[in-house]
Amino acid sequence: MQSEMGSSKNFGVRQRESIGIIKSMVEEACPQQVSCADIIILAAREAIVISGGPLVIVPLGRRDSISPPSYKLADAMLPPGNIGVDGMLQVFAKHGMTIEESVAILGGHTLGISHCESILSRLQSPETGKPKSAAEPGMDLIIRSGCPLGSLTPNSTSFVFNDPTALIFDNQYYDNAMRGRGVLRVDAEMPLDPRTAPFVQRFASDRDGFFRAFSSAFVKLSSSRVLTGNQGVIREVCNEIS
Ligand code: HEM
Numbered sequence: 001m002q003s004e005m006g007s008s009k010n011f012g013v014r015q016r017e018s019i020g021i022i023k024s025m026v027e028e029a030c031p032q033q034v035s036c037a038d039i040i041i042l043a044a045r046e047a048i049v050i051s052g053g054p055l056v057i058v059p060l061g062r063r064d065s066i067s068p069p070s071y072k073l074a075d076a077m078l079p080p081g082n083i084g085v086d087g088m089l090q091v092f093a094k095h096g097m098t099i100e101e102s103v104a105i106l107g108g109h110t111l112g113i114s115h116c117e118s119i120l121s122r123l124q125s126p127e128t129g130k131p132k133s134a135a136e137p138g139m140d141l142i143i144r145s146g147c148p149l150g151s152l153t154p155n156s157t158s159f160v161f162n163d164p165t166a167l168i169f170d171n172q173y174y175d176n177a178m179r180g181r182g183v184l185r186v187d188a189e190m191p192l193d194p195r196t197a198p199f200v201q202r203f204a205s206d207r208d209g210f211f212r213a214f215s216s217a218f219v220k221l222s223s224s225r226v227l228t229g230n231q232g233v234i235r236e237v238c239n240e241i242s
């Protein structure tokens with residue numbers, strides 16, 4: 001059975017082996033105490049703070065799923081990488097997130113990369129295979145940097161940075177998006193949509209305000225629909241069901 005990593009929605013996910021290494025160290029010290037779900041959220045918390053972001057106090061006590069690995073579940077539950085603002089707001093509303101919280105949590109795109117494959121639909125028109133109008137926000141930069149048209153093959157490792165300071169957790173993501181250089185479709189659309197634009201502008205000019213909004217949105221999203229108490233299990237190995 002193919003795991004969730006078989007879903008195209010998870011294309012590009014990196015460093016899963018680091019989670020396995022941390023888990024085996026934790027198991028050695030305190031067997032059967034800390035779930036993989038908590039290790040993943042703590043790893044995300046550390047990645048944020050180590051790159052200059054806020055120290056988010058995350059509630060712990062999540063348990064791991066006993067459902068068999070399923071790429072179909074990932075296909076059904078995760079939003080497509082080329083979702084627009086409208087779809088994004090609907091996805092986050094299902095987790096009780098306000099528009100402000102939705103804009104704040106996408107500030108996570110202040111870090112990391114997007115593979116060219118994830119933005120192919122922004123680069124090429126599906127009907128003609130020709131480049132879309134360069135008037136589309138961000139096109140110039142994307143084409144000029146990592147993803148020159150014509151050189152892209154499926155599963156190519158070429159990528160672009162999500163913002164100009166992709167190793168630093170700052171508010172550059174918003175400023176970059178306002179300049180029309182948002183990498184993913186949702187990044188490019190947020191500064192233009194009247195529902196999200198005011199928050200993009202505020203976060204672009206108020207780093208600490210962004211940090212506060214991001215922190216509370218991160219706690220909310222990472223606590224939504226989690227297994228706790230005697231639901232689920234604590235896995236011994238993160239990518240195997242016990
Ligand atoms: C509607 C919601 C979202 C969509 C559609 C989305 C989409 C994407 C896509 C397509 C990529 C590129 C993957 C690749 O090509 O390797 C990406 C990367 C990334 N996303 Fe999101 N994302 C969403 C929400 C979030 C949230 C909530 C966070 C964290 C708070 C986040 C943090 C990141 C980070 C850090 C990367 C870079 C990963 C790396 O460097 O390997 N994203 N996202």
Ligand SMILES: [Ca+2]
Nearest residue numbers: 110165168170
């Ligand atoms: Ca950044």
